[in-house]
Amino acid sequence: SRMPIQRIKIGNVTILSKELTWDVIRIASQFLKEFCKWNPKEQTWSVTWRLLPKLTIAYRLINILQAYDSDYATQLKEAIDKVIKSIPPYIKQDSSYAFPLIDCDAINVWRTLRKFGGKFEKIVFDTEVGPIEIPVIVISQETLAILKKKLQEIDLPENLIERIKKIAISEAKVRIRPYSAKYIEILIPETNDALVSDLLELGRIRIKLKKIGGDVEEKEISLGKIYEKGFGVKILLPSYAIAFVEDILKSYGVEYEIDYGTKNVELQLNPSLKLYDYQQKALEKWLTEGNKKGTIVLPTGAGKTFVALAAISVLRKPSIIFVPNTWLLDQWIERISRYLGIKKGMIGKFGGGSQTIKHITVATYQSASKYIEKLADKFMLAVFDEAHHVPARTFMKTALYLRAPYRMALSATPKRADGNEELLFKLAGKIIYEADYPELIEKGVISPFVIRIILVPLPDDLKIQYQEAIEKADNAEDDVEKARWINKALRLASDNPIKIEVIKELLRRHKNEKVFVFCGSIAFAEKVYKAVREITNSAILTSKVTTEQEERLRKAFETGKIRVLVLVKKAEEGVDLPDASVAIIAGGSKQEREFIQRIGRVLRRSPGKKVAYIYELVTENTIEQAISKARGARKIAMKVREIVEKLTGLKSFDVIFWKKQGVL
Numbered sequence: 001s002r003m004p005i006q007r008i009k010i011g012n013v014t015i016l017s018k019e020l021t022w023d024v025i026r027i028a029s030q031f032l033k034e035f036c037k038w039n040p041k042e043q044t045w046s047v048t049w050r051l052l053p054k055l056t057i058a059y060r061l062i063n064i065l066q067a068y069d070s071d072y073a074t075q076l077k078e079a080i081d082k083v084i085k086s087i088p089p090y091i092k093q094d095s096s097y098a099f100p101l102i103d104c105d106a107i108n109v110w111r112t113l114r115k116f117g118g119k120f121e122k123i124v125f126d127t128e129v130g131p132i133e134i135p136v137i138v139i140s141q142e143t144l145a146i147l148k149k150k151l152q153e154i155d156l157p158e159n160l161i162e163r164i165k166k167i168a169i170s171e172a173k174v175r176i177r178p179y180s181a182k183y184i185e186i187l188i189p190e191t192n193d194a195l196v197s198d199l200l201e202l203g204r205i206r207i208k209l210k211k212i213g214g215d216v217e218e219k220e221i222s223l224g225k226i227y228e229k230g231f232g233v234k235i236l237l238p239s240y241a242i243a244f245v246e247d248i249l250k251s252y253g254v255e256y257e258i259d260y261g262t263k264n265v266e267l268q269l270n271p272s273l274k275l276y277d278y279q280q281k282a283l284e285k286w287l288t289e290g291n292k293k294g295t296i297v298l299p300t301g302a303g304k305t306f307v308a309l310a311a312i313s314v315l316r317k318p319s320i321i322f323v324p325n326t327w328l329l330d331q332w333i334e335r336i337s338r339y340l341g342i343k344k345g346m347i348g349k350f351g352g353g354s355q356t357i358k359h360i361t362v363a364t365y366q367s368a369s370k371y372i373e374k375l376a377d378k379f380m381l382a383v384f385d386e387a388h389h390v391p392a393r394t395f396m397k398t399a400l401y402l403r404a405p406y407r408m409a410l411s412a413t414p415k416r417a418d419g420n421e422e423l424l425f426k427l428a429g430k431i432i433y434e435a436d437y438p439e440l441i442e443k444g445v446i447s448p449f450v451i452r453i454i455l456v457p458l459p460d461d462l463k464i465q466y467q468e469a470i471e472k473a474d475n476a477e478d479d480v481e482k483a484r485w486i487n488k489a490l491r492l493a494s495d496n497p498i499k500i501e502v503i504k505e506l507l508r509r510h511k512n513e514k515v516f517v518f519c520g521s522i523a524f525a526e527k528v529y530k531a532v533r534e535i536t537n538s539a540i541l542t543s544k545v546t547t548e549q550e551e552r553l554r555k556a557f558e559t560g561k562i563r564v565l566v567l568v569k570k571a572e573e574g575v576d577l578p579d580a581s582v583a584i585i586a587g588g589s590k591q592e593r594e595f596i597q598r599i600g601r602v603l604r605r606s607p608g609k610k611v612a613y614i615y616e617l618v619t620e621n622t623i624e625q626a627i628s629k630a631r632g633a634r635k636i637a638m639k640v641r642e643i644v645e646k647l648t649g650l651k652s653f654d655v656i657f658w659k660k661q662g663v664l
Helices: 022-032 055-066 070-086 106-116 141-153 158-170 193-201 239-243 245-251 277-287 304-315 326-340 365-370 396-401 421-428 437-442 460-474 479-494 498-509 522-532 547-559 592-600 623-631 633-639 641-648
Strands: 007-010 013-016 036-039 044-047 096-100 119-127 130-140 174-178 183-188 204-210 216-222 225-229 232-238 256-258 293-297 319-323 347-351 354-356 360-364 381-384 406-411 431-434 449-456 515-518 538-541 564-567 582-585 612-619 653-657
Touching: 007 070, 013 070, 022 036, 022 055, 055 070, 070 119, 096 119, 096 141, 096 158, 106 119, 106 130, 106 141, 130 141, 141 158, 174 245, 183 193, 183 239, 193 232, 193 245, 204 421, 232 239, 239 245, 239 396, 239 406, 245 256, 277 293, 277 304, 277 431, 293 421, 304 319, 304 326, 304 381, 304 406, 319 326, 319 347, 319 365, 326 347, 326 360, 326 547, 347 365, 360 365, 365 396, 381 396, 381 421, 396 421, 406 421, 437 633, 437 641, 449 498, 449 633, 449 641, 460 479, 479 623, 498 515, 498 522, 498 582, 498 612, 515 522, 522 538, 522 564, 538 547, 582 592, 592 612, 592 623, 592 633, 612 623, 623 633, 633 641, 633 653
Parallel strands: 007 044, 174 256, 293 406, 293 431, 319 360, 319 381, 347 360, 381 406, 449 612, 449 653, 515 564, 515 582, 538 564, 582 612
Antiparallel strands: 007 013, 036 044, 096 130, 119 130, 174 183, 183 232, 204 216, 225 232, 347 354
């Protein structure tokens, strides 16, 4: 009778022997049952998950078979070798590692490691010979950190110890990744108290609150949370921290892995930008010294927008620009389209009734703070225009919970009346570049300018009302009542009707130039407009004016059909109004920022403009004088004194007393 043939199936491969004696078959079967399962119907041994742990037995069988059927033994060895070659030292899962159990007592390994959270599993793995079920021990990242310290004390196979050790060392890295739409988590495998303290500091937000009486109170909000874990420490921080965590970890020489969890696509742009050398310098400092973070301070009219557009064109990453109003929203969309070569329909608009999100999006602070979860994980670069708005309590969420690792803040002056500019620097980065007026005048970017303070008397009837208001403020029973009377006194001084006579005189003096007249209230602006329209072509621009009317006025002013534009707040937040050469400031707050924005409206270079005139009308012997001093006109004028006198022969600053006869 014929001798029997043996079949072994490994993956998709079936290996057949030649004719073997029954004694050899019996001996081989004793080995095969250790890592195979007998299928009587197909008369075949099928390799099971036990192959990897029982490798020594499998190779011993191969050695025995060499003497009886060398081809059979060689084919079996080649198939097993292909399996071994296909099996990686470990398989990375979401937050754990699966280690194949090779040439060891799999059950004993599991019993040893289960007390540390190790799990025994069988998984199907696609090898060179087809799918094979293999046994693995699954160990979480947390368990790896614990095992790293205990490997010498545990009885485990050497090949497994080496693989665990290698991964445990790599897992010693700090890991940063998104936790939710508004928070990130930092996993620190080995506790370092100083490092933890510095990271938690990112979650401490300090806000200065101005009380009615004028005192400032600092409030600290702690948004960071710390959890002790078996593997070390887990810290939760608001998403903005992802921009600053790397700098801290580098300073400690700590290895880390970071998952921004944001869209990291490459933008297709066709930029047509040419920067002045100071703009290029600002961009380079932001890219290098700031590590793609920081605040850039440039006067109004010096082209802050173009620095940001250049940053977008260099990075080519999804970007969002935040602005304080819908006028700037449309202006940015126009400039992005023109200078980055993108169709307007491909630019997102989030605000002004729209909620369209694209790879480049412009958003108002107000809309973004309301719906920050929709925007939080969409962008790599955030640009904060008119960045002094960022610390405002209603707008702070935009910078705090956006997960953009690259940040650029733009401002003519980031200083705030409440002192919260430090919060801006924390959320967007410190001042990385600042250009001053003398440098920009010298380069021909802005016009030389002179500032004149004109002290105007208060009419006798209003002087009596003013003194009454001051006395009532002095005798007020509480801060609320005191503030009410001080505000009344300030309104009387700010809306002084004699200022209208001064404005008319100034318009006659500058009869061939375009003029902005800035007022402190709509009521006074309307009185000014009524008076000046009788002597020249004028218009008024306040919050009552619609967008369509504003555009018509803007064009009329640009072409010269309108020579004087009376403004209240409307044009003080970056709106791209046409050029003028005279600014008359008839009222406003004591903020230096407001003053800088206003004078910035007349500083742009234009053909024929030799000098820009800034007149500040102040009611003498009233609290308006103190407010004027706080605005810092003299300090600004002194900065440019030398260059202005050299270029124009004029004094950069002077104080003039208005005479009732109408002579300046």
